[in-house]
Amino acid sequence: MGTYDMTDHAGQRLTHGRPEVNGVNIHYAMGGSGDPVILLHGVPKTMFFWRKVIPLLTPHHTVVAVDCRGYGDSERPQTGYDTQTMAQDVVALADHLGFERFRIVGEDWGAAIGYAVAAFHRDRVEQLVFQEMLLPGLGYGSDDVAGRTRTLKKEDTRTMWHLDFFNVPHYPEMLMPGREREFWSFFMKREMYDPSAATDEDVDEQVRWLESPGGTHTILEVYRSNDLDGEQNAPQFEHKLTIPVLAVGGEAFFGDEVRHQMEPVAQDVRSVVIERCGHNPSLERPDELARTYLEFFGKPAGA
Template identity: 45%
Template sequence: MLEVKDFAGAPVTHGRVSLNGTRIHYVVAGQGEPLVLLHGVPKSWYYWHRVIPMLSEHFTVIAPDIRGFGDSFRPQSGYDMETVSEDIIQLVDHLGFDKFGVVGEDWGACFAFAVAARYPERVTKLSFGESLLPGFGLEDWSHLSPENRALGRFLWHVSFFHVPDFPEMLISGKEAAFWSTWMKNETYDPAAITDDCVDEWARTSSAPGGLRAIFSVYRATWENIKFTQSVQEKGLPMPILTIGAEYFIAEEARNQMQHFSSNVEYVGFDCGHSLALERPVELAETLIKFFSPA
């Protein structure tokens, strides 16, 4: 892991806090209104290390390790979207903030969506990047079908990770090779997944309970479907920025959020699935523009 500094050259501040039945590791950097960054699978707060220096000039950046990921604890349960969203809201409370913006990518976007849905009075704006919600496309894209294969959208791992025990058995001891190959296959520029990233996510996923925790996110699918479908009935009131990668799910990110709001903006980048690693400057500029006060 490389040392990560804010816009002024000061190292990010690390913290740990016990809340909601687990213990969360997080980093804070910068100044201004709070902006929470939520990573996806199999990542950690370090996914954001290339954008934190830019964002921290404009916001107080809060980047936690989702429960079970990074250096957060790995409890036996609580990997559904509602429970993780409660972790995040309690973390923001601990840091003394009321209203905040929230950014998510991949599964982090699902968790950010859940925070916004459960606490709409506190989330000023939501950015939903490169993700499919359970109940609104995730399962459909995981099917082995001629259509999905032809369109290049067969997300085989969704079903594989959902199977109990077998992914852990097959991947244990091979974390670096597996995550590196899988993540690079989802990018436009494989060189964006550098050794420091692979080493960090191999380190944390190979820790006791690391793989179990990651796959538990997928194994909460039926709970998550029930939750997302309930949100559709009431919608989301805040402005939503959707971000898609031309070489992954692209405008599907926007399509997802249009089930919940008419106040949806879309920005697309010419990259693959790892937005903050492949297009950090463009992503930071887009987030700064969207989340800055008018």
């Protein structure tokens, strides 16, 4: 199974498109009916990351899974990998699809983009799910975060070793190409409570786009834009989000830290920590995750 085989709850193949919005071709997949929910993946993933969750949401919502700028089958421009620009991509896609208002679900870097959508386009977003991420300008490098984090092993990505590595000029570009499968499969599984939940299908889908032209560049540019993201976000922190925000953490990774990230920047924050789960709840605990979303959206579990 690959991206183009993803289906809704009835087994119907999702509808795909790749329109030019905000000056870049963005690939999306859509299914279901009802109020729209836009799903934004993290790094180094694609919309395929959501394949287990999508059919659990489509009975209640029109679900739009997005390949963010530079990822999957979206266009890979040289620039524009700051979260404010990538948020503009999302809003332009919503315009193209005819959605005036919508819900955003983001995980990892998709959560950072989701926050930017909600913060810079406050009249468009009804609810925000901020999942398993530290917010640029608030989380990365924060002494408060470090003080809430237990001693970690050196290869643990919560130490942010990769942020330093990816920001070194030239060396990642020299060392990573040709080793995408080994590097990123270890990277992803090291962050999970249940690494078996990342199947060969998931790894194959990641490697497919990572090995294509511009894959490594895209990832590095996202991380290298972190300081710019923080500078852009800082003025927004002074005006807390007023929409409901759900902070979702995996017990074995960021956990309740996600709540700490959202409370300073949003007025109405609800928090859920998924037990027996690491950084990838969509793969590790999709049923519980979907129930959590639907309850937050106002749809009772099982309805």
